[in-house]
Amino acid sequence: MLSGGSDGVIVLYDLENSSRQPCYTCKAVCSVGRNHPDVHKYSVETVQWYPHDTGMFTSSSFDKTLKVWDTNTLQTADVFNFEETVYSHHMSPVATKHCLVAVGTRGPKVQLCDLKSGSCSHILQGHRQEILSVSWSPRYEYILATASADSRVKLWDVRRASGCLITLDQHNGKKSQAVESANTAHNGKVNGLCFTSDGLHLLTVGTDDRMRLWNSSNGENTLVNYGKVCNDSRKGLKFTVSCGCSSEFVFVPYGSTIAVYTIYSGEQITMLKGHYKSVDCCVFQSNFQELYSGSRDCNILAWVPSLYEAVPEDDETTTKSQLNPAFEDAWSSSDEDG
Amino acid sequence: MSQKRHRLVPETFGLKRRRERGPVEADPLRGELGSARAAVAELVQLFPRGLFEDALPPIALRSQVYSLVPDRTVADRQLKELQEQGEIRIVQLGFDLDAHGIIFTEDYRTRVLKACDGRPYAGAVQKFLASVLPACGDLSFQQDQMTQTFGFRDPEITQLVNAGVLTVRDAGSWWLAVPGAGRFIKYFVKGRHAVLGMVRKAKYRELLLSELLGRRAPAAVRLGLAYHVHDLIGAQLVDCVSTTSGTLLRLPET
Numbered sequence: 001m002l003s004g005g006s007d008g009v010i011v012l013y014d015l016e017n018s019s020r021q022p023c024y025t026c027k028a029v030c031s032v033g034r035n036h037p038d039v040h041k042y043s044v045e046t047v048q049w050y051p052h053d054t055g056m057f058t059s060s061s062f063d064k065t066l067k068v069w070d071t072n073t074l075q076t077a078d079v080f081n082f083e084e085t086v087y088s089h090h091m092s093p094v095a096t097k098h099c100l101v102a103v104g105t106r107g108p109k110v111q112l113c114d115l116k117s118g119s120c121s122h123i124l125q126g127h128r129q130e131i132l133s134v135s136w137s138p139r140y141e142y143i144l145a146t147a148s149a150d151s152r153v154k155l156w157d158v159r160r161a162s163g164c165l166i167t168l169d170q171h172n173g174k175k176s177q178a179v180e181s182a183n184t185a186h187n188g189k190v191n192g193l194c195f196t197s198d199g200l201h202l203l204t205v206g207t208d209d210r211m212r213l214w215n216s217s218n219g220e221n222t223l224v225n226y227g228k229v230c231n232d233s234r235k236g237l238k239f240t241v242s243c244g245c246s247s248e249f250v251f252v253p254y255g256s257t258i259a260v261y262t263i264y265s266g267e268q269i270t271m272l273k274g275h276y277k278s279v280d281c282c283v284f285q286s287n288f289q290e291l292y293s294g295s296r297d298c299n300i301l302a303w304v305p306s307l308y309e310a311v312p313e314d315d316e317t318t319t320k321s322q323l324n325p326a327f328e329d330a331w332s333s334s335d336e337d338g
Numbered sequence: 339m340s341q342k343r344h345r346l347v348p349e350t351f352g353l354k355r356r357r358e359r360g361p362v363e364a365d366p367l368r369g370e371l372g373s374a375r376a377a378v379a380e381l382v383q384l385f386p387r388g389l390f391e392d393a394l395p396p397i398a399l400r401s402q403v404y405s406l407v408p409d410r411t412v413a414d415r416q417l418k419e420l421q422e423q424g425e426i427r428i429v430q431l432g433f434d435l436d437a438h439g440i441i442f443t444e445d446y447r448t449r450v451l452k453a454c455d456g457r458p459y460a461g462a463v464q465k466f467l468a469s470v471l472p473a474c475g476d477l478s479f480q481q482d483q484m485t486q487t488f489g490f491r492d493p494e495i496t497q498l499v500n501a502g503v504l505t506v507r508d509a510g511s512w513w514l515a516v517p518g519a520g521r522f523i524k525y526f527v528k529g530r531h532a533v534l535g536m537v538r539k540a541k542y543r544e545l546l547l548s549e550l551l552g553r554r555a556p557a558a559v560r561l562g563l564a565y566h567v568h569d570l571i572g573a574q575l576v577d578c579v580s581t582t583s584g585t586l587l588r589l590p591e592t
Contacts (some may be wrong), residue, residue: 172418173476182480182508187435208436223418225410228574266411 001026001285001292002057003300004044009033010059014293015285015302026302030074038067038076045086045236051093058101066103066113076078080113080120084130088236091115091145092136100158102144104131104236110146112158124156126164132236133192137216139199142170145216147190152183152205155219166219168204169214170298186210192237194250194262196285203250203263205233205239211252213263224266230254244289251291253279258293258303274301374416377406378426378440384565391527393453393518395445400428400438401572422473424527430477430513432505433527437573438477440517447471450503453517459497465490466498481510525560530575532558533566537576537587544579544588 001013011031017024032039042062050056060066062085067216068078084106091101099115110124110131129150129296137143144156154164169183186206202216209231213224242249248263258272284291291303381398407413420426427446429439447467452465470488484490497502501515537545555563570576576587
């Protein structure tokens, strides 16, 4: 797992639990520390593995750069410089025909950088304030969603020159070109974006303490109501959805806990308490079905689903089955190294 | 109860087992199961008509409907259906972008006609009520919609804004509004603050619901304690904890 910290350090962890203990600590495999010549000068906001293999990863930071790293040598392969601080970047997980990285900065223009040529290939104009989050659709390689502090979420087709496809409207009003300017997705800044794993729906989180679920093909608000989702982050909030569960969940940082909701019904399942300070980001690993969350208390916690032991039935003939000890406990912790 | 061996997916993430829902206690205000329509009908009964000399239609708030219909998504969808059928109008109340007022269409129409009786803008308002209201169920109206689809001219739109039926939202778009609602909003904001203050001043910042309703309302609360409590519960400004003595209202920690 790749993690970036507010001191500019990037650390790679090995998540495998080979100790067979319920509480384990993940070891750091390697890190780009403060003494590395190419380390970021300020806080690292977003890190992402290259979608196709782990030979490369990208990181963007408040020092106005996006760096592309070679994992094996831990050297920067390329650096993109911008005029404003970078809040978020994302590379499409399904792209085969392009290598574009979408970058959201403090300026109102979304920049698309091409990894093959090493330059910014084009700019998407339409937002009026800083772009707090960008996300490519996991279903179509040319569809991009961007969220901005001007309360708007726009869906773009990057091949199209004339502007965004849809601006999401929370009131589901009449659709017409002239009214796009008045449509708002939230009543405050829009902090976080996450597509569901099939790409058919989009979740957005805003500083008006609301989370909304949108149909990503026509931009309609599905009106699923999650209640109050406290959000006082002034930069992007990274939340995540589960992948491979029978009813998908969304995990949202909520103060110093993580709130878990069912996506399509809006019901709150639980709040995961374990951090001491506010949680900034969380990510779901679908192979292990585990959730990892990072917080201001300098800890990254791993949340493992607890599988209950089988309870014996009333008749005496069935025997109690033993569960694999690796699945026994529900809480594990890991500390950030160095 | 036979103990089943299969694991339910929600339980793998739940740290505690969910308690079974017991019989719903006869709690004042809580535990109403029903549709959004029944909830709105009940809430408009709580609205104090006499306070405004019957000049305002009875307004319920969306957050109040959430306190009566526990599943918010279902409540939202039912309200949307009622809006599409034309039974209710949803109006943006100015003080908070999230607070929507819900009014029965008939009430709205009669009150607005009565309010603009004999005034110079009566003609424009009647035209608006007759042509735009049945056709367009949205909260807001756009410039091109008003001029092209419904044939309103700019002076007529200005008259509508003067009448209080439209409020400016952006350049070329307007919210639907209730004429004379300013007084209601003033009392509402002050009353909400006063009721929250009652909970805040209590020991440990929590109050039993039955005790709160039994207290004398402070002078700032003109709309009634029950009206405000529904709104606070639905807007999640207080946490509802069910105890053996009834529902407890507690201020959230943050």
